[in-house]
Amino acid sequence: MLSRIVFSRFATFQKTRLASTLAFLEHSSSQLTPGSLNTVTAASKLGGVTALLAGTGAREAATAAAQLAGVEKVLVAEDAAYDHGFAEKITPLVAANVAKHGFTHVVAPASSVGRGFIPRLGAALDVQPLSDIIGVESENTFVRPIYAGNIITTVKTSDKIVLLTARGTAFPPAQKGESTAPIEDAETADLSATPTVKFISEHLAKSERPDLGSATRVVSGGRALKDKESFDSLVYPLADALGAAVGASRAAVDAGYADNSLQVGQTGKVVAPELYIALGISGAIQHLAGMKDAKTIVCINKDPECPLFGLADFSLEGDIFQIVPELTEKIKNA
Structure with a gap:
């Protein structure tokens, strides 16, 4: 059961300032990332949103951002210097636009990019960021999990500039609005003094399966699968039969069964699909933090005391090496 506590980091907040929100949006191949759409929704709860996109292809992605509901303006920094989302490059860009336009709030996705530059920006502006928010109660009060999601806190801040990262699974993706926002050039940043x-180089894991972070169905395997060959022969066929993404527990990743890009959990990806199937996963706290918001959870495990049985909507006790192939075959023939 989740506990809930409320506390205030500061005594008061300057309510005389009207909220003005800058949302930093990410894009890939000139397309907005799914997490950016969720970020717009979170930022919209604070009022009108000005979106900022940076890097090669930013102007093309800005066209889609300008059509989202809640976006009032789009700022574009079309410069290859901002490619790959280096915090050392993004921070001065965001800081320059905050200074020029007087934004009171900055919201970024709780991704590797957002988690990278928001703390650095906080140091530059001398304010305390609030990470991984899952709710917005007012312009200075936010909801966020701590202790692997076992406690939900309501945090109130009095910083003049509020820096936030938003957990994508906690907010629905923004939809197209009825109007198109204007697109302008962003304030340029001096990068000469950056480290x-x-x-x-980069090495991307390519797959035709749905993206794990945004998939509506996920099939995950745990350490009980014993080796990589078993993981591949059981998890992937079931996922393909369901049109699902593939995930893995930290134990499975550490054992070399799956790539770390598939890790679901506190130190991996946080998912909230319509259906989550856990194969041979006991349900450690670290893993639960990454998938407990799934709408329907199915657990298959031979251990009758498997902790995940207590959270699952449907539990099947038995040998996964017998059950999963039969289940996969029935789904394929359905």
Whole structure:
């Protein structure tokens, strides 16, 4: 059961200032990322939103951002210097636009990019960021989980500039609005004084399956699958039969069964699909923090005392090596 506590980090808030929100949005191949759509929804709860996009292809992605409900203006920094989301580059850009336009709030996705530059921006502006928010109660009061989601806190801040990262699974994606916001050039940033950062290379895990972070169905495997061959032969066929994304527990990733990009949990990805199927996953707190918001949870495990049985909507006690192939075959023939 979740506990809920309320506390105030400061005594008062300057309510005389009208909220003005800057939402930093990410894009890939000139397309807005799914998490950016959720970020717009979170930012919209504070009032009108000005979106900021940076990097190669930002102007093309800005066209889609300008059509989202709640977005009143889009700022674009079309410069390859901002590619790859380096915090050392993004921070001065955001700070320059905050200074020029007087934004009272900055919201970013709770992604590797957002988690990278928001703390650095907080240091530059001498304010305390609030990370991983799951609710907005007012312009200075927010809801966020702590202790792996076991406690939900309501936090009140009096910082003049409020910095936030928003958990994507807690907010619905923004939809197209009835009007199109104007697109303008963002305030340029002086990058000459930034620490030396050089992009070397990246290795992307490509898959035709749905993206784990936004999939409506997820099939995850745990350490009980024993080895990579068993993981591949049981998890992937079931996921393909359901049109689902593939996930894994931290134990399975650490054992080499799956790539770390598939890890679901506190130190992996947080998902909230319509259907989550856990194969051979006991249900450690670290894993529950990443999937307990799923609408329907199915657990298959031979251990009758498996903790995840207590959270699951449907539990099946038995040998996964017998049950899963039969289940996969029945789904394929349905």
